Amino acid sequence: MSDTFTGNKALEIHEPLIFETGHVATTGVDVEEPAAFESRLGGHARKTPIDLPGLTEPETMRHYVRLSRQNYAIDLGLYPLGSCTMKHNPRLNEKMARLPGFADIHPLQPLSTVPGALELMQELSHWLCAMTGMTAVALSPKAGAHGELAGMMAIRAAIAAKGETRHVVLVPESAHGTNPATAAALGYKVESIKAREDGTVSVEAVKEKLSADVAAIMLTNPNTCGLFEPEVKAIADAVHEAGAYFYGDGANFNAIVGKAKPGDLGVDAMHINLHKTFSTPHGGGGPGSGPVVLSERLAPFAPVPFLRADGTLVERADEAGEGEMPFGRLTAFHGQMGMYVRALAYMMSHGADGLKEASEDAVLAANYLKAQLADVMSVSFPDRPAMHEVLFDESFLKGSGITTLDFAKAMIDEGYHPMTMYFPLVVHGAMLIEPTESESLPSLDLFIATLRDLARSAREGDTARFTEAPRLAPRRRLDETKSARKPVLTYEPPAPYQEAAE
Numbered sequence: 001m002s003d004t005f006t007g008n009k010a011l012e013i014h015e016p017l018i019f020e021t022g023h024v025a026t027t028g029v030d031v032e033e034p035a036a037f038e039s040r041l042g043g044h045a046r047k048t049p050i051d052l053p054g055l056t057e058p059e060t061m062r063h064y065v066r067l068s069r070q071n072y073a074i075d076l077g078l079y080p081l082g083s084c085t086m087k088h089n090p091r092l093n094e095k096m097a098r099l100p101g102f103a104d105i106h107p108l109q110p111l112s113t114v115p116g117a118l119e120l121m122q123e124l125s126h127w128l129c130a131m132t133g134m135t136a137v138a139l140s141p142k143a144g145a146h147g148e149l150a151g152m153m154a155i156r157a158a159i160a161a162k163g164e165t166r167h168v169v170l171v172p173e174s175a176h177g178t179n180p181a182t183a184a185a186l187g188y189k190v191e192s193i194k195a196r197e198d199g200t201v202s203v204e205a206v207k208e209k210l211s212a213d214v215a216a217i218m219l220t221n222p223n224t225c226g227l228f229e230p231e232v233k234a235i236a237d238a239v240h241e242a243g244a245y246f247y248g249d250g251a252n253f254n255a256i257v258g259k260a261k262p263g264d265l266g267v268d269a270m271h272i273n274l275h276k277t278f279s280t281p282h283g284g285g286g287p288g289s290g291p292v293v294l295s296e297r298l299a300p301f302a303p304v305p306f307l308r309a310d311g312t313l314v315e316r317a318d319e320a321g322e323g324e325m326p327f328g329r330l331t332a333f334h335g336q337m338g339m340y341v342r343a344l345a346y347m348m349s350h351g352a353d354g355l356k357e358a359s360e361d362a363v364l365a366a367n368y369l370k371a372q373l374a375d376v377m378s379v380s381f382p383d384r385p386a387m388h389e390v391l392f393d394e395s396f397l398k399g400s401g402i403t404t405l406d407f408a409k410a411m412i413d414e415g416y417h418p419m420t421m422y423f424p425l426v427v428h429g430a431m432l433i434e435p436t437e438s439e440s441l442p443s444l445d446l447f448i449a450t451l452r453d454l455a456r457s458a459r460e461g462d463t464a465r466f467t468e469a470p471r472l473a474p475r476r477r478l479d480e481t482k483s484a485r486k487p488v489l490t491y492e493p494p495a496p497y498q499e500a501a502e
């Protein structure tokens with residue numbers, strides 16, 4: 001039962017589904033009945049009404065604004081998702097992306113009318129190659145996972161060009177799920193590599209699995225436990241010696257920009273999540289963008305369209321020149337232009353020194369959290385310095401009846417988005433926290449104090465604070481298993497509404 005007549009709680013306004021607010025029989029706009037016309041749809045015209053709710057502009061706007069107020073956002077508070085780098089999206093980037101010369105162009109416009117856009121892509125490519133120490137970049141992939149696909153297709157093409165076929169891709173067990181999924185989608189057999197006690201991958205474990213049938217290893221560095229792989233160079237050398245390639249998952253690049261170049265570590269292909277490392281909007285504010293950088297050995301296989309170093313554009317595979325062997329095409333056009341503008345604005349406004357400092361501050365912030373929480377929560381790998389994120393597990397909750405999930409739900413009541421939970425899989429009840437460089441010291445301190453208070457409650461047996469959480473969110477705890485296993489994908493109008501529509 002609600003405390004108020006309307007069901008609203010002051011600024012938190014109860015919002016029904018848009019189908020319950022709007023009505024199929026009404027319309028929000030005045031349009032004249034079209035004059036008689038001859039349908040060109042053949043027999044395919046709809047026979048039943050389309051059943052879209054008719055709403056006015058203010059009603060539509062209110063619906064979405066009200067919903068947005070029930071949600072969490074990077075612009076509302078600290079967003080500690082590990083392996084996700086939820087950093088501030090500087091408004092300068094947004095301003096640049098809205099310049100009409102970038103925002104209003106169309107991919108089918110004549111090339112002679114868009115030299116600035118091409119130059120921007122060229123400049124962005126230059127920054128990405130310089131930072132990673134790589135030869136070429138395919139800008140078009142539309143997310144990290146898409147970049148993985150692009151990089152692995154380039155690897156497959158390079159292997160085929162040598163007249164070889166290889167069937168196996170090695171993936172450490174701490175890997176993000178997209179790595180094995182990418183390899184499997186391309187028809188590779190995935191073989192898992194066990195992590196050591198300290199959360200890292202040993203060159204010995206890799207060597208045991210290497211053979212003439214291995215096409216590549218997909219390795220994330222820093223890895224998803226937030227640790228720099230100390231044997232990464234030796235692993236790269238062993239992989240190359242076996243005639244295989246090193247796909248570097250670059251999702252955690254935020255930790256090492258300006259500090260280490262993946263090219264120097266032996267990486268052959270690596271995606272860069274512009275929406276993680278380079279501050280372009282993420283999640284609901286996306287879209288993502290996942291350019292993939294390629295080593296000299298893989299550069300010839302980059303997909304079309306691509307820009308040559310001299311600025312000329314290769315739009316189709318049949319336009320490829322000497323030494324260019326594009327494996328195909330991933331997207332209709334060039335990718336997420338708006339994100340290129342934002343990412344380059346971020347890079348240029350920081351400069352090389354500023355980008356390096358951002359990485360240093362991100363690592364510092366994670367290690368600060370680690371140091372301030374180590375006595376009350378369990379740091380999974382206490383002996384290694386954390387990189388940009390720090391991994392905890394649920395052993396500090398042992399015997400309390402409280403799980404990682406309960407702990408995360410209690411964070412919601414405190415006004416925080418939960419950290420990444422139950423990933424990576426190498427520890428029990430993982431809590432992966434990435435504060436990023438965007439947070440001020442007072443913001444980090446409040447977050448630390450909140451987690452300390454929650455840990456104290458758990459220790460003192462205040463189980464209800466966790467198992468009943470969230471108590472204060474617009475929705476209480478949902479049945480996540482049921483929603484995943486039995487999703488309701490069709491909308492059935494409630495009975496009185498149905499009658500009214502008839």
Ligand SMILES: *Cc1c(COP(=O)(O)O)cnc(C)c1O
Binds near residue numbers: 083145146179
């Ligand atoms: C985010 C992430 C990916 C996938 O990137 P998307 O842009 O979400 O497709 C891959 N690997 C790791 C380690 C990640 O954190």
